[in-house]
Amino acid sequence: MHSLLDKKRLVAFDLDGTLIDSVPDLAAALARAFNEEGLTPPSVEAVSGWVGNGAQVLVERALGWAFDVPEATLDEALSTRVYAAFLRHYGDAPHRLTQLYPGVADTLKALDQAGFVLILITNKPERFIAPLLSHFAIDACFSLRLGGDSLARKKPDPLPLVHAAAHFGVPANACVMVGDSRHDIAAGKAAGFATVALTYGYNHGEPISQSAPDALLDSLTELLSTSATPTVSSTRTAR
Numbered sequence: 232m233h234s235l236l237d238k239k240r241l242v243a244f245d246l247d248g249t250l251i252d253s254v255p256d257l258a259a260a261l262a263r264a265f266n267e268e269g270l271t272p273p274s275v276e277a278v279s280g281w282v283g284n285g286a287q288v289l290v291e292r293a294l295g296w297a298f299d300v301p302e303a304t305l306d307e308a309l310s311t312r313v314y315a316a317f318l319r320h321y322g323d324a325p326h327r328l329t330q331l332y333p334g335v336a337d338t339l340k341a342l343d344q345a346g347f348v349l350i351l352i353t354n355k356p357e358r359f360i361a362p363l364l365s366h367f368a369i370d371a372c373f374s375l376r377l378g379g380d381s382l383a384r385k386k387p388d389p390l391p392l393v394h395a396a397a398h399f400g401v402p403a404n405a406c407v408m409v410g411d412s413r414h415d416i417a418a419g420k421a422a423g424f425a426t427v428a429l430t431y432g433y434n435h436g437e438p439i440s441q442s443a444p445d446a447l448l449d450s451l452t453e454l455l456s457t458s459a460t461p462t463v464s465s466t467r468t469a470r
């Protein structure tokens with residue numbers, strides 16, 4: 232196991248950009264919603280820069296781009312309509328193009344078998360969690376699943392993390408947050424969790440190292456390998 236997991240009991244995982252590469256389906260649903268309004272859909276790459284603060288913010292960022300206006304000045308009726316259409320289209324096809332990142336299923340199973348409490352904390356609406364986890368056959372690993380609308384506040388607020396730790400009676404210093412975006416690392420630090428960042432996900436186009444996580448990994452499988460000898464990734468950790 233990675234040394235960061237020493238004496239840890241609970242590991243919280245982010246979903247989009249950490250366990251699954253979901254942007255192709257998010258972009259496809261957005262494209263359908265935009266087409267219904269006669270709007271030009273954004274590229275998949277643009278969408279990857281807007282993921283991280285939940286579905287509603289994603290739609291607002293996309294509309295802000297389409298009209299070249301600040302999101303706060305968007306027409307409310309249009310935003311509401313496009314958001315509803317996006318939810319409908321995404322719900323129809325949440326895993327047509329989406330893929331599990333390499334090594335994810337085996338890593339989760341190994342951590343589960345090693346006795347860690349595994350939980351999922353995503354900013355995605357809760358309704359999409361179950362179909363995605365069951366499609367990729369990783370649902371049984373998680374003892375708790377929280378979406379962006381499950382509690383009063385979502386990441387970067389620490390509330391879902393604090394809630395999960397309290398739910399299982401695990402002190403924060405025995406918990407780890409694993410994610411791909413600055414919102415995961417900010418929430419983890421604010422909750423008193425150790426933080427692990429993945430370099431391959433979506434972080435608004437910025438290197439996640441800027442968030443100074445406790446560990447920076449290029450693959451989730453590195454959680455299973457001992458880090459007693461510093462690796463290329465772990466030497467980057469402290470910055």
Ligand SMILES: O=C(O)COP(=O)(O)O
Binds near residue numbers: 248282283
């Ligand atoms: O829905 C989003 O914007 C991001 O979801 P995540 O928290 O699983 O990365």
Ligand SMILES: [Mg+2]
Binds near residue numbers: 245248410411432433
């Ligand atoms: Mg993410």
